[in-house]
Amino acid sequence: MQRRHLPLLLLPSAVLYGAAFVVPIGMFFVVSFWKMQGFSMKPAFTFANYERATQSYAPALGYTLVIATVVALLCVVIALAAGWLMRFKARRWESLLLGLVLVTMFGGYLMKIYAWKTILGNEGVLNSALLGVGLIDEALTFLLYSRGAVVVTMTYFLLPFAILPIYADLRAVADVQLEAAQDLAASRWRAFLTVVLPQCGYGVTSAFALCLLFALGDYITPVLVGGGSMNLYSQLIAPTFGTLFNWPLGAAMAFTLIAASAVVIFLFNRLFSWATRP
């Protein structure tokens, strides 16, 4: 093991990581206990911000957790099916599908949300198509600015992030294991549940966690396709920095969100282990 230049090589990233991540997050945590006096922050040690973050905004927090959990579960289920398709069914299309997933992972986070707005709008693609075919007589107004629109849009841009870790795990499943299961007369579904799924624990949990965290923090989708009909927690955090300038409250809300998501991810992980127990 050669150790030459080791400190020199790791120094730049260590400095950046410390100064621009560890310190800011630490400072942010400290600020969450401060209080506001008029329009300026005062150092203090109060739990008032956390009380407000969990109590006044409790309905928004609960609602946001439900929406994000639904999105993360949808992503995991679709990703499992898509991963299965790529790994076991697609054959020569496998690498093409993988390339497609990789490329669509990038390219316009905002534009992806905007695209769904044009699809679901009153004069949008879906309505005009349905009207054109004659399936409906007047535009369906419930498509856009609804819970469903938020869920579909988030699922759309998070799906590639769920597919990659799950597909990586599926790649490690040997064909021979699946064949053995089928030779032992396990049905396809049973083979999936008892042989394949337990080996995908890492991929499924990371896919769920990643999708949940992004869905929880996304304040753009609810604004663009959710309309004013609902208030997600992330939508309440953003203005405490932008317009209200109540940074301590915003910080407390941010850490509340992180803590809540940690609980959901832990529960999911337990549930998954229980469901795939031998």
Place this chain on the structure above:
Amino acid sequence: MTERAATGEATTARATRRGGPQRIAWILFGTLFVGFLISPILLVVVFSFSDRPITNFPIEALSLVWWRQMLGSIDFAAALQRSLQISGTVAVIGTIIGTMTAAGLMRLRERWTRTILVLGMTPVAMPPLILAVALLVSFVRSGLGLGMTAVIIAHLLITIPLVTLIVYGRLKAIDPILVECARDLGASPFRAGLTVTAPLAAPAVVGAALMIFAISIDEFVLTSFTLGGGNTLPTLVWGMMRTGAMPVVNAIGTVMIALSMGMVLLGVLIARMSLVQHGGAR
């Protein structure tokens, strides 16, 4: 009896595996899946060439009116320039620091490497909003202030771990015997690195650079909180989306999609090509 039933079941399972409704169902799912992935992106591109301000079908005539409007706009030129400056800087600095880190990790014990790689991913896995507001607070309070430097630092934080991960994975895959051979033949450690390791790792480094350029040019949340004044492409587009239906958004969006997806596609192709070329090196 049960044994017979079991064998019977296995045979049916085999039979359906070859084709029939199962296969059709998978083809259907695959088609829907591909359609779901690409059609929204395709729509943005198609509507940027529509002659009407309303984005629906049928498109009566193709036109470049939105493209002309985009190219004629001063806001667009300024935002494009700022975006390219930020993302270019991020791609260069991020790739250098990330590659250095990967080289450093190669000199550490595997246990430490894993821990560092996982910890390094925290900023990437965090909800962008929370990282953004934390950075906003500390940039303002530390006196650094907001602006392009702040944006570049924020972008480096989420891109360097990715470069490190990709380049480290590649370095790990290079057979150490190759370097030993060069050393046995009298090459200095520096020369061995330059003539053996560097060419083998180069495709991964270039691929990583293209990928983080794509991430940076598309990044919105961190940018909008740390930029302060002015616009990058995503913040410009966001402003237009908020103020209502502006069909020119489709044209700018197409530019953004082309920039970021093009870079990633190029990166994937380079990585694939090198894999074929150096297949024996693994």
